[in-house]
Amino acid sequence: MNVLEIDRLTKHYPIHAGFLRKEVARVRAAEDVSFSITRGETLALVGESGCGKTTVARCILRALKPTSGAIRFAPEDDGRMVDLAPLSKRALRPLRRNIQLIFQDPYASLNPRMMVGDIISEPMLVNGVPSAERQKRLMELLDLVGLPAVARSRFPHAFSGGQRQRIGIARALALNPRLVVADEPVSALDVSVQAQIINLLLDLQDQLKLSMLFVAHDLGVVRHVSDRVAVMYVGRLVEVAPTQELYTTPKHPYTQALLAAVPKADPALRDTAAAPIGEVADPANPPPGCAFNPRCPFAVDRCRSELPVLRDVGGGHMAACHRADELNLEGVTGHT
Amino acid sequence: MSGSLADERLAEAGQLRLTWWRFKRHKLAVISLFIVILFYTIAIFADFLATADPHATDARRSYMPPQGIHLFDENGFNPHVYGLKGQRDMKTFKMVYVPDPSRKLQVEFFVKGYEYDLFGFIPTTRHLFGVVGGTPVDGVFLLGTDQLGRDLYSRLVVATRISLSIGLASVTISLILGVLLGGLSGLYGGIIDTIIQRVIEVIRSIPTIPLWMGVAAALPNTWTVIQVYFAITLIISLIGWTELARVVRGRFLALREEDFVIAAELAGAGQMRIMLRHMLPSFTSHIIAAVSLALPAMIISETSLSFLGLGLRPPAISWGILLQDAQNVQVLAGAPWLLLAAVPVVLVILAFNFLGDGLRDAADPYG
Amino acid sequence: MADLDKPLLSVRDLAVEFQQPGGSVRALESISIDLRPGRVLGVVGESGCGKSVTARAILRILDRNGSITAGKVTLDPATATPTDLTALGAQSPEMREVRGGRIGLIFQEPMAALSMQYTVGNQLMEAIRVHRDPGKAVARQRAINLLREVGIPRPESRVDAYPFQLSGGLRQRVGIALALAAEPDILIADEPTTALDVTTQAQILALLRRLQTDKKIALMLITHDMGVIAQMADDVAVMYLGRIIEYAPVGEVFGAPRHPYTRSLLRSVPSMLAKPRSRLATIGGAVPQPNARPKGCPFHPRCPDMIVGRCDTIAPAPVPPGSVGASCFLVEDAAA
Secondary structure (H helix, E strand, O other), rough: OOOEEEEEEEEEEEEEEEOOOEEEEEEEEEEEEEEEEEOOEEEEEEEOOOOOOHHHHHHHHHHHHHHEEEEOOOOOOOOOEOOOOOOOOOHHHHHOOOEEOOOOOOOOOOOOOHHHHHHHHHHHHHHHOOHHHHHHHHHHHHHHHOOOOOHHHHHHHHHHHHHHHHHHHHHHHHOOEEEEEOOOOOOOHHHHHHHHHHHHHHHHHHHHHOEEEEOOOHHHHHHHOEEEEEEEEEEEEEEEEEHHHHHHOOOOOOHHHHHHHOOOOEEEEEEOOOOOOOOOOOOOOOOOOOOHHHHHHOHHHHHHHOOOOOOOOOOOOOOOOOOOOOOOOOOOOOEE | OOOHHHHHHHHHHOOOHHHHHHHHHHHHHHHHHHHHHHHHHHHHHHHHOOOOOOOOOOHHHOOOOOOOEEEOOOOEEEEEEEEEEEEEEEOOEEEEEEEEEEEEEEEEEEEEEEEEEEEEOOOEEEEEOOOOOOOOOOOOOOOOOOOOOEEHHHHHHHHHHHHHHHHHHHHHHHHHHHHHHHHHHHHHHHHHHHHHHHHHHHHHHOOOOHHHHHHHHHOOOOOOOOHHHHHHHHHHHHHHHHHHHHHHHHHHHHHHHOOOHHHHOOOOOHHHHHHHHHHHHHHHHHHHHHHHHHHHHHHHHHHHHHHHHOOOOOOOOOOHHHHHHHHHHHHHHOOOHHHHHHHHHHHHHHHHHHHHHHHHHOOOOOO | OOOOOOOEEEEEEHHHHHHEOEEEEEEEEEEEEEOOOOEEEEEEOOOOOOHHHHHHHHHHHHOOOOOOOOEEEEEEEOOOOOOOOOOOOOOOOHHHHHHHEEEEEOOOOOOOOOOOOOOHHHHHHHHHHHHHHOOOHHHHHHHHHHHHHHHOHHHHHHHOHHHHHHHHHHHHHHHHHHHHHHOOOOOEEEEEOOOOOHHHHHHHHHHHHHHHHHHEEEEEEEOOOOHHHHHHOOOEEEEEEEEEEEEHHHHHOOOOOOOOHHHHHHHOOOOOOOOOOOOOOOOOOOOOOOOOOOOOOOOHOOOOOOOOOOOOOOOOOOOOOOEEOOOHHHHHHHHH
């Protein structure tokens, strides 16, 4: 059962110039993005900076208003879906508690002037949870994320980056949300701490049957946490597939390039990968046809003129490539 | 999080206490804080600290030099001054004062002097110290006297009141205007922001000296000292709020984008709660710092205005008015002590600046 | 031609302390490394391990409250005219000649090295002319050649561009060109790809490798990324809390790590080959603050193999200079 359905989500940022602030161009930050997340599933949204993954996440949280498209969300298990895209701030407020965010920066996301207990309880407080219940839930949450009970009367500055991220996770879980959007939740952490937080997220998800949208750029981390992966390039989805499949048999040349570019922690796998050529296209002025065509070693004339649509290339594996069926792309191989 | 007591204390310390701890490391700022407190104490107890009526004139003691207090005599501790004997130098026709050891004037604490109202409503004649049974000529003139024979020390002490309070009053008005308009600007943005920002730019582009001169000419001569005082305060703050408004707006815009503010929004917190619980506490320290940096500018404004004769006018006593007396080079050659009126100005301005720097660093160690 | 086995730069028992309000904090302790021509020394560790401080101490660009309290940094130790850099004044003409002239530096954020007010060409020409001035026209030609060498397309026109007109990847290429301007034989690269996307990172790493091999440069590559180390380094120094806890050829570090920290760190790196939704091995706790350095071995509170009464009382001896090994009692015992 789907908790979230994104349907042709589009977000443009107009660029104004001149004295009269006339719109001269549009940054197409997200274009025709469609995907869904089922109950208890983790979908990873990956791509390089500027690809639009953060824009999509912020639209789902309705920190941004999408230009067009639908964001259908199921607040209950009764199958009813609400489209969040057109809702006003006021109409959104009762729904907000169901979708929570885990931030990237464990330092900026906690108010330095509030005690940890108050930070974690705030969502409950503003949603009218009675005091006694709040206290009880606070202790549960601290225990859940592996923090000592004394933490609640301390200020954030007393905690390390990893512990702060645990505080942020506890706050996100305070209201039992149905969907958690995690925006690069471990990219600011040290490797050894990152592993702790990844494990925590995995455990919490199993325990709480959470649905999660995991926005990330680190493909190693993504492989550990996600059930399915959606790859974005210059505002569009280029491939969506179950994790294992995406890594072993990618169907889009960009996915292949991305997988090849990750430095593998194994000196034996050196120099096997050729770095992709060129640079990411400008989302205000993408090339005609497939946005990846100038960098793609397999590009043909059709790729330079016709925009490929995201389609099923077999068994729920979606790819937006004209040549997805004929190409035999290489994923990551080896063993650990 | 090791369990030591110091760590525990640090962990549970709020931002206010952390700010204080950081502030304490800033030695110069701590000293400055004491100086500022000292000066405001002086301002509050000005008449009590004065030794002579600051308005009392007497031609017989014109341009008396500063008079040293002798703390000891042959009987041990016995503070006293010697009376001054005026003689006219027959070559220059200037009055020259020499101490007259035959007239020993006892200096005592809590002596009776001129009448005044302590805190403005307790009538009393007690002063911290002074000469017992002083006459117009026989008194203690710590910093000498001016042309009209007014005691400079007493005048300086009393001037502190107006000079410092005018700064405080102007800053208060500026603060209200600045926070209100800066807040509106930062909160709503768009057209409101544009209008307020343009107004600020226009105000900041007005050349101040010609403006003061115009205003000074416009203030009716018939106004009392109090009325002029309020008019000056208002004018200074009408210019001064722009800087504070910019600080507030800047912090507002920065805070709106902060992750923890977004987190509160996503948690479902209302605008009011976000403002009061998350945004305001994050910039009160900035405001305090901005205020302590704006104060000296206000004080300087008053001093310069009065010095130029555009601000307060005698019989009001302010540092600027005292410095007005020191404008003339010839006067200065004969009575250089009149320049002492500049010392408290420099001291207070420096102290406020260091204090402001210290507060700003302590409030926001990262920026 | 430089002898490939003789080091160009030797660091011996280097110690650095920082003066802080609470007292002095030891940032580095007994650091010994060798930089050899044509070889890459990878320096890896988590935040606060002192890897960047090591680079800054070698170049004598420590923050004002930091000072070298012991040890030597010797340039050309194998020649008849060795220079001890720690004996030179930080701002002396000799040291300035070494910085940029003999040792090039590549920053994490290329903007740190580039000025916004001058064109790329101006900055490159200045760097070329400050050490050995060949005249303006020749310097400009050399600047264009440098840009071509670091793979910047259309160098003839890009030479007149301002840094803000370039993308992050191109900027880092300019940063590398700047470091190479005076033809140094030693390069120190401090997290050169951390701020970049994976595909750009792959390009920059390939570029660094090509330049370093072609010019027989001794490269010190500082990174937190085990993948980058595996792909780039010949030798590896693993750092923890201001000490080198393991020093070995890259194959041994990844194939047969000696120190428990290295072992745990490698296990906690998310793998591109992992089973989806699989937990990671973790290291308990977090890296202590430098001012709360544990007694004995700095890693003992997090070490799974800690020997009570030994690891928590005395620090194991550092890896002997110029040799391979780990600073750990378990390794000492196994050898005995």
